[in-house]
Amino acid sequence: MKTATPTFINEQAIHDILEKHSQPDFAQVRDVLAKASEMKGLKLEEVAILSGISDPTLLEELFQTANQIKDTIYGKRLVLFAPLYISNLCANECTYCAFRAKNKAIVRKALNQEEVRHETEALIKQGHKRVLLVAGESYPKQGFQYVLDSVRSVYAARHNDTEIRRVNVNVAPLTDEEFKLLKAENIGTYQLFQETYHRQTYQKVHIGGKKMDYNWRVTALHRAMEAGIDDVGIGVLFGLYDARFELLAMMQHIFELERVFGVGPHTISVPRMEPATGSDVASHPPFPVSNLEFRKIVAILRLAVPYTGIIMSTRETAKMRRETFALGVSQISAGSRTNPGGYEEEVEDEVSGQFSLGDHRPLDEVIRDVAEMGYIPSFCTGCYRLGRTGQDFMDLAKPGAIKAHCGPNALSSFMEYLNNYASPQTYETGIQLIEKTIAGMKGLPGERARKLVERVKQGEKDMFC
The missing domain is CATH 1.20.58 (Methane Monooxygenase Hydroxylase; Chain G, domain 1)
Structure with missing residues (x-):
């Protein structure tokens, strides 16, 4: 059955707004920064104005405003987590990803439930309390039940009477019934990236598998929230298309979730394309994002959606991660492995991993670095177990x-x-x-x-x- 075409991503409107505000003047930018300081969010045209900043003075004012908002809302906290890759099996052909179905350059592996528990125990031994469970978009013979079983295995794992206290999940878009089953496993956030909101680019880089269906993917968070999952995570893969377009399209998606459900995403991720085994596209992004532009993206998002968490992964170098803490990042992964079995084996294996990492430091070193900068590493999961999620969380956060x-x-x-x-x-x-x-x-x-x-x-x- 073909998925109906949603209307909330309006490409023409985005292009028109970007053209209108391609060279904003000082007065326009400062008006938007003043409004942003009120911490009530920004409209689409205001985000476009900020995305057009190139003057060094205005950039510094943008970064200072983002820092003030981050400090006011989040203080000096940084939440830590680890991705837990349970499988690199995939039925899709995404030209930028090492997991793509026809890529013969990686070793395929799907952890069994005993291996999932062992991986989880390895993370617990490091000190982790929350994980992001990740799987390629194909499963072993159990089908989707494999994901549900894996969530249970993570929660069941123990070491010295300590456990993982929150499991977030990043898996392929699900049906209404599958989302209800996932919700019943007591997950935290369901995370899904559109990769790119530009339809022509989307079709160009997704050339096989169910992921070719743009509409099915872009409406997945609607189905998740309709199924009762309070917290959802959103994101794009910067480098596939023009970053300014992607920013505005993601804002359109956020506004639509707010319109329908009264609350937008709990988190936004900002991955940049990194080299991936067997992918020339990943090594040569069609629309590369410079370090300065990347910092600008983080700062704009902090102003645009001030109460939404921004996640920075170990794709980025330690230096870049440090620079973005003050601009709005509130969650980071640490000691990551993107290959199934990588934690127990203590091996970062690019032959079976999804992409190359920029920050290879172990958790303890990351924590010490964060603390030396004056930030509090947080492993707290209290809100989720007390029901302070979704709209309830925002009702407490905004005042x-x-x-x-x-x-x-x-x-x-x-x-x-x-x-x-x-x-x-x-x-x-x-x-x-x-x-x-x-x-x-x-x-x-x-x-x-x-x-x-x-x-x-x-x-x-x-x-x-």
Whole structure:
């Protein structure tokens, strides 16, 4: 059955707006930055104005505004997670991806449930508390049940009476019934990238498999939310088409979710194309995004959707990741492997991985680096287990009330990491940061933080408010 064509991605409108605002003047940009500072989001034309900035002075003002908004809403927290690739089997032909069906240059593997548990245990031993379960868009003989079984295996895994507390999922678009089954497994966020919103480019780079159906993919988040999944994650693969177009198209998608469901995506991911085994396209992006343009994208998104999490993966180098923390990034992966079985084997295998990594550091080194910069590494999953998701989360976030929970919970989860997993050097760095941070907290958040951290110091786990 052919999927109906949705109308919420309007390419002509995007092109018209971009042409109109290709060279915004200082007054236009500063008006938009002033509005953005109110932290109520931006309209499509305002995003276009910011995307047209090239003057160094205005760029610096953009970055400063993004930093102020990030600090006001999120403070110095950075949420950490790890991707867990369970399979690189795929039925699609995506020219930029190593997992594409006809690529003979990679070794195919689908983890069985015992291997999924072992991979999860390896992540728990590192100190991780949340994972993003990822699978190529084809499954072993169990079909979609394989994904459901894998989610259960992750939640069931234990090491020293510790477990993964939240499983997010990135798998192929599902039917209404499949989304309901996925929701029943107590997942957190369902994540799906459109890759590119430009239809002609989409058809050019997707040349086989069900992923050729643009409409089926672009409406997947609607089906997920209709099935009761509160939190969804969105994103594009920057480099396939003009980044300014992709930004505005993604905003159209966000506005449509807000119109229909009253709330937009919980997270936005900003992957740039990286080399992938067996793909010439991945090594030579048709529309490469420079480091400066990439920083600009992150900053604009922070202004456009101030309360939405922005995810930065290990595709990027350690240097680039550091530079984007102050511009709006609120979640990062660390110690990542994109090959099934990579954590237990402690091997980063590009022969079976999806793409090349830019940040190869282990989790402990990333955490120490983050802490030395003054950011609190957070492993907290409290909101999801207390039902503060979807609209309920936004109702607390927009008036600033969520910070009274997030700050203390981040410190508590960081203290738990330091107690049980940190190297001596990371422990010392972390303790100093926690003490300094609590000393600077006032009122109820400070009281909560002190109590939670002290309980964790005494050996309690999973403390949150």
